Amino acid sequence: MSELVIKGLTATVAGNDILRGVDLTIGSGEVHAVMGPNGAGKSTLSHVLLGKPGYEVTGGSVTLDGKDVLALPTWERAQAGLFLAMQYPTEVPGVSLFDVMEASFDASERSSSQLQELLESEAKRIGFDEKFLLRPLNVDLSGGEKKRNETLQLGVLAPKIAVLDELDSGLDVDALRDVSRRVEALTEDTNLGVLVITHYTRLLAELRPDYVHVLAQGRIVETGGPELANQLEDTGYAEYAEEVVTTSATPFASGIDPADPFADPLA
Numbered sequence: 090m091s092e093l094v095i096k097g098l099t100a101t102v103a104g105n106d107i108l109r110g111v112d113l114t115i116g117s118g119e120v121h122a123v124m125g126p127n128g129a130g131k132s133t134l135s136h137v138l139l140g141k142p143g144y145e146v147t148g149g150s151v152t153l154d155g156k157d158v159l160a161l162p163t164w165e166r167a168q169a170g171l172f173l174a175m176q177y178p179t180e181v182p183g184v185s186l187f188d189v190m191e192a193s194f195d196a197s198e199r200s201s202s203q204l205q206e207l208l209e210s211e212a213k214r215i216g217f218d219e220k221f222l223l224r225p226l227n228v229d230l231s232g233g234e235k236k237r238n239e240t241l242q243l244g245v246l247a248p249k250i251a252v253l254d255e256l257d258s259g260l261d262v263d264a265l266r267d268v269s270r271r272v273e274a275l276t277e278d279t280n281l282g283v284l285v286i287t288h289y290t291r292l293l294a295e296l297r298p299d300y301v302h303v304l305a306q307g308r309i310v311e312t313g314g315p316e317l318a319n320q321l322e323d324t325g326y327a328e329y330a331e332e333v334v335t336t337s338a339t340p341f342a343s344g345i346d347p348a349d350p351f352a353d354p355l356a
């Protein structure tokens with residue numbers, strides 16, 4: 090059994106306080122959905138958990154099975170068992186998916202002799218065309234193909250805890266079902282713990298959440314069961330609206346740092 094424990098986590102981005110005290114505990118086999126308005130800090134939380142440069146932790150703690158995650162470089166966080174499916178997966182020209190997975194296996198002293206077969210069977214499971222296995226990582230993939238590519242890596246790496254940032258965006262109905270089923274199966278077969286960031290309950294139809302949290306103004310402001318997701322889909326985040334205005338403060342009029350290649354264009 091593994092446990093990711095986030096306590097009083099505060100973080101700044103570009104000088105703005107974005108996370109203002111996040112408390113969240115994710116155990117093996119559990120699915121926690123985090124929902125919330127645009128700009129609330131959901132992707133920031135995912136970046137902070139994996140240690141993306143530019144996201145400065147100013148307080149609080151994150152531990153995985155008691156180990157101080159925040160003290161580790163990103164690759165060691167991954168080795169400790171954390172995985173992030175990015176909202177906007179990065180294209181890496183010249184590096185194939187196989188190369189990346191092989192390097193991951195080597196780093197954790199896992200034999201890669203069956204890797205090709207594993208990639209093929211994972212691809213089949215989520216309806217991901219095998220031709221993409223040969224492409225440079227994410228290069229010239231559609232939004233939905235990139236999300237399937239992230240899911241494929243998740244299935245192959247089998248981490249302890251996965252953070253899935255809008256894994257559903259860009260997926261058509263069939264792909265969404267395949268992907269959410271695959272993740273749900275991992276929670277049962279490998280006891281994967283999941284923190285899934287989403288705006289839509291359709292992802293949660295197959296990947297059934299044990300808890301639904303609302304992140305607004307950089308904090309978890311409400312926690313409930315699956316019914317909370319349905320309720321939010323009806324009512325939106327109007328209830329939290331006033332709080333949202335303060336969090337969207339940013340030095341850039343568009344809300345996007347033009348110098349940041351990772352900035353979320355839809356945030």
Ligand code: ADP
Nearest residue numbers: 103127128129130131132133337344346349356
């Ligand atoms: P969400 O994923 O909940 O929509 P984000 O975590 O992406 O929100 O963003 C939270 C706030 O932080 C937004 O106001 C966004 O503009 C700002 N922000 C996020 N990343 C950066 C960055 N790299 N540079 C400047 N501002 C950022």
Ligand code: MG
Nearest residue numbers: 131132176353
């Ligand atoms: Mg986001």
